[in-house]
Amino acid sequence: MDLPYVVIAFSALLAVTAVALWKRRMRPSLPLPPGPRPLPILGNLFDMPTKQLGSSLRDMADKYGDVVYLDILGQPMVVVNSFEATLTILESRSANTSDRPQSPMAELCGFLWQFSLKGYTQTWRQYRKDFHSTFHPNAIPPYRPIHLRECRRLLQRLLETPKNYLAIARHAFSATIMDAVYGIVVAERDDPVLARAEKVTARFSNIVTPGKYLVEVLPALRFLPSWLPGAQFKRNAEKWRPEIAAARDETFHISMDAIVRGDARPCALASLVEKAMQKDGAISEQESERFRDVTAIAFLAGADTTLNSMHAFFLAMVQFPEAQKKAQRELDAVIGPDRLPEFADRDALPYVRALVKEVIRWHSVAPTAIAHRTVDEDEYKGYRIPAGSIIVPNSWAMSQDPVAYPQPEQFIPERFLQSYSGKGGSEVRDPERFQFGFGRRICPGRHFANDALFLAVASVLHTFDIRAPLGLDGKPLPVAPKIVRDFFLSYPESFECTITPRSEKAAVLIRSSDISGPKDGNV
Numbered sequence: 001m002d003l004p005y006v007v008i009a010f011s012a013l014l015a016v017t018a019v020a021l022w023k024r025r026m027r028p029s030l031p032l033p034p035g036p037r038p039l040p041i042l043g044n045l046f047d048m049p050t051k052q053l054g055s056s057l058r059d060m061a062d063k064y065g066d067v068v069y070l071d072i073l074g075q076p077m078v079v080v081n082s083f084e085a086t087l088t089i090l091e092s093r094s095a096n097t098s099d100r101p102q103s104p105m106a107e108l109c110g111f112l113w114q115f116s117l118k119g120y121t122q123t124w125r126q127y128r129k130d131f132h133s134t135f136h137p138n139a140i141p142p143y144r145p146i147h148l149r150e151c152r153r154l155l156q157r158l159l160e161t162p163k164n165y166l167a168i169a170r171h172a173f174s175a176t177i178m179d180a181v182y183g184i185v186v187a188e189r190d191d192p193v194l195a196r197a198e199k200v201t202a203r204f205s206n207i208v209t210p211g212k213y214l215v216e217v218l219p220a221l222r223f224l225p226s227w228l229p230g231a232q233f234k235r236n237a238e239k240w241r242p243e244i245a246a247a248r249d250e251t252f253h254i255s256m257d258a259i260v261r262g263d264a265r266p267c268a269l270a271s272l273v274e275k276a277m278q279k280d281g282a283i284s285e286q287e288s289e290r291f292r293d294v295t296a297i298a299f300l301a302g303a304d305t306t307l308n309s310m311h312a313f314f315l316a317m318v319q320f321p322e323a324q325k326k327a328q329r330e331l332d333a334v335i336g337p338d339r340l341p342e343f344a345d346r347d348a349l350p351y352v353r354a355l356v357k358e359v360i361r362w363h364s365v366a367p368t369a370i371a372h373r374t375v376d377e378d379e380y381k382g383y384r385i386p387a388g389s390i391i392v393p394n395s396w397a398m399s400q401d402p403v404a405y406p407q408p409e410q411f412i413p414e415r416f417l418q419s420y421s422g423k424g425g426s427e428v429r430d431p432e433r434f435q436f437g438f439g440r441r442i443c444p445g446r447h448f449a450n451d452a453l454f455l456a457v458a459s460v461l462h463t464f465d466i467r468a469p470l471g472l473d474g475k476p477l478p479v480a481p482k483i484v485r486d487f488f489l490s491y492p493e494s495f496e497c498t499i500t501p502r503s504e505k506a507a508v509l510i511r512s513s514d515i516s517g518p519k520d521g522n523v
Helices: 003-026 053-064 083-092 104-108 122-135 141-160 162-182 192-207 219-223 232-261 268-280 285-319 321-334 343-348 350-362 395-399 413-420 446-463 504-511
Strands: 067-072 075-080 378-380 383-385 390-393 464-467 498-501
Touching (some): 053 075, 083 390, 104 232, 122 285, 141 162, 141 343, 141 446, 141 504, 162 232, 162 285, 162 446, 162 498, 192 285, 268 285, 285 321, 285 350, 285 464, 343 446, 350 446, 446 464, 498 504
Parallel strands (some): 075 390
């Protein structure tokens, strides 16, 4: 290049830089949101909790305000603790705040196919479009026979072995999703395909926990040799990577083989394939890979979250028996003793619907939603939110807001009855607005999950009494298990309760219920 051109290019670069610096000086410098004082270099590394995230971050809000700023080794992080602030930042400005932070741990584990971890790109939009096409409200009624079959099986298993209520619920929800997504009907017990899929679900929960792995804020650590002390995260990733890939691929290939043979059961994957075939006459390699990932995501997104809500339901019924009795009185009046609840009964069961809402509100399955990331610099109430900030919404704090929910620690379904009364008036904030994510990242499978939870709650309450265990003196023992919030998901520790049929007629009704369907293991 001739010297004059070099001089011209260099001069232009200097001019652009000077203008940018001048604009920055002319623009008033906004302060960062309040937060704990950072240490040199380390910032607020030791202020970021790794356990009991929801309550620990809410404690920060009590001191610094609804929006708290943290510097984690140079990575800006903004914790949002109020519903109002979250709506402004993540929904009103969703074009700027729908990105995701990079996850080196997910990359090391081979988990970047999980579209909830993908950045706000065209690829993510296509994944979400595929997912939405099979789980939007008008698409889920065909799945309801599966819900009904597995819910009836849940009741029969509870009748046989009530002490195993949690394992029974896990199997029911996992089996429902496996059939709806892949058309795979799993075995009654010890199904290997289901076991591998559930293990991957646990891995995902572990990986997305904010602050759990230092490599998330120091990405260069990914290059450490795995044998080095302190590189346990990398040894974990090397172990988990093949498990994750195998579980994702196995269910996809089982279902695709059935589709190719022409004997597949109706399911989400078959629907995606059929639409692609109708449009193009064939499925491209890119579409095959995308369908494989989207269907695996559907299982990951639904199995553990719905199970943990059901676990919280059993706990609430033990601790708040009056709510259980009110729901049972409504079920007796609407359903009667000669049949089990159906989806068509939902509108006639306002108290049961309110009880389900309160389960979702009372126990936050995901205390902190998966973090968002700002693309450009933003501003909130006179505070600067730097570009590239990680935004952590504290769903737990929103669920425990005493202004929105007086006596938030209590289980009070009545707080939601106004929503179903048809009389208008001021409605209580719907917990689904913060328990399923925010803005363009809201969970597209929430309608399916709501169907599963409503039917299970209504069916169990209609046929069983759930009580605290009795002591040697015949009096109920206190049941107050610790709520574990170590990872991305929150759940009560295991606890004992007695689950007995409400009557002999209820037991007969359960035994005679229709659980017809294909033989175990058939596709």
